[in-house]
Amino acid sequence: MPALLPGGSTVNEAPGPPLTSIYYNPTRYCNLACSHCWLAPQRATPERLEAEDVLDAAGWTDVLDQAMALGLTGVKYTGGEPFLFPELPRFLRLAHERGLHQWFETNLTVLGDDLLATLTEISPLLISVSLDHVDPQVHDRLRASPGAFAATRSNLEKLIAAGLEVQLTLTLQRSNKDAIEPLGDLAARLGATSLKVNILQPIGRGRERQTEHLGLPLEELLDFHAALHTRWGARPTLIFDLPIAFKSSDQLQRAAQCRCNILETLGLLADGSLSLCGIGTFVEGLHFGNVRRDRLEPVWRRHPTLLKLREDVPSRLTGVCGRCLFRSFCLGGCRAEAYYREGNLHAPFWFCAEAERLGLFPKSRHRPS
Template sequence: MSAPLRVDLILTYRCNNDCIHCYSSSPRETEELSTEDWKRVLKIFHGLGVPQVTFTGGEPTLREDLVDLVSEAQKLGMVSGIVTNGTLLSDDLSRRLVEAGLDYAQITLESKDPEVHDSITGVRGSWERTVRGIKNMVSTGVYVSVNSTLLKMNSPTILDTIRFVAELGVHGYSLNRVIYSGRATLDMEPSFEEMINIITEAKELAIELDLDFTWYGVTRYCEMDPISMGLGLKFCSACSINLAVEPDGTVIPCQSHYLKLGNILRDRWMDIWYSKECLSIREAAYIGDACKSCPLLSFCRGGCPLEAEVRSYPFKPPEVEPHELP
């Protein structure tokens, strides 16, 4: 591969929520590219053969040119989506985004319980605005999924949240782990045993309610094996399947790993893609000795490099048995 399959375009680090676990905190104030510069970025990635872009943030709907950028991606024949908290998705904006060519929207709802959701987002009244945004986007007919981060605070409400969003008419529901960047701390998420039980129940319920279910978490397979759980192959895809671009054009491995690889508007693409930093992540050079002889390494690739930084090696993994992909 000479380019990723998806690029996450971080249009802004501004946000109207203040989430307790946000990986975009610790404050990241940068200059933001102009509309024309973002269009140049889209054309560059289109020329490299990248088929898909996701507009994200921060909160991408704070950019007044979001509709224009979605339209540009559509003209280039690229699949485009947004990752948003949904609070600013008015009926008019939702309609204009879809008319411009938006292919999907992922909207964050942390809980069916307004108090739990607002406690996580740090903004009172955000639950009501997010739910209204979900309804507005669903009414357009575009593919809508709801995502929650699996936290100790919301884990007791996950099943009720799935039932709730199914009633709203969304097409999919996803869960992701805490990403160890920004404000996130190790004590925010349930234990692996608890996560396995919650995810298993969540998947079964989602399927029962005719929702697509996705688990986005990256784990060491010796601690939680997504393949045996029927969740598919999960590994760190930074610098391989996906990359991210910060608001000023800086390329980073993913939208939560702030390692500067170069600038998409100033540097040669091959210098970015084959930089020692990108190669290090692509080749999983961050793994510890305990992982190197593991029979699951080709699937697992040692988990998330950001987690490896906060859960220091060496660690003694449990015994695992090799298995084939289903």
């Protein structure tokens, strides 16, 4: 039976894709205040963490079991700062018992003994650790937190000594452009397997950084990307999170490492709300329900916004994304950003739209007319 959309239009309901991934924010708070953060969470305090209304172990178990019936294979823990969540070791073991792959995005300034032991127990997994600069003062300034670099560096050594796979990650800005290669050298010395470079997104505090011209102009960014790859050499794997249309043929084999598989993913917020991802913390139009009152199966199969997403992406993407050769793989980049900026799910990704406006989008990546 067709599902009713806002405005009275309809979308034909179909079984839909499997729900392979959950992006879980176990807490809405963070102990840092990074200048580029697209979510800009409130600063964590003991009082806030103690009072936060979050899922308990029974609720988490129920979510996992429901999601596995829909095809779940893995969970990403992100933030806020997930390592602040006191029940995280227990939650990780529950997911591990179900054979789920788990990976993490963390600033790694906190690492309790129980959490380290649990991470070691449930390995293999991937822990992506934010490190913005090799200079502790610059890193701490970008993170608005004195001592952050020292804490992260110390905990990195603990993870790697325990045999865990670690990736270093950063958000590229003018203030750390020249630190990328030294960070690659540091990754090699520490034993990290890769370095991921994210572009500054115009959401949250990242939007303020762009407005203040603290990011890189597109032409400079693209030139830097090309030059960096020629100089990278034998350092740990470099993953540069540019849209696939801007990657050379030899880089395409690693393109999946930067792909957001939005059609098979749900975001789960600390209070149990469901969304595309963490965007639901401040964009109510991308709330799909709450696991405390809603079952996953009807939300995943029949929620109007998810049905609209599947109808529009990739076939109804507009602008340069609709004309792109890679639209069926890339899926229009970050759909959360498109909704945040334009209020719909089919608008072109801001980076590609701006590149086309400037004449920088590769003509060879347009779909044949």
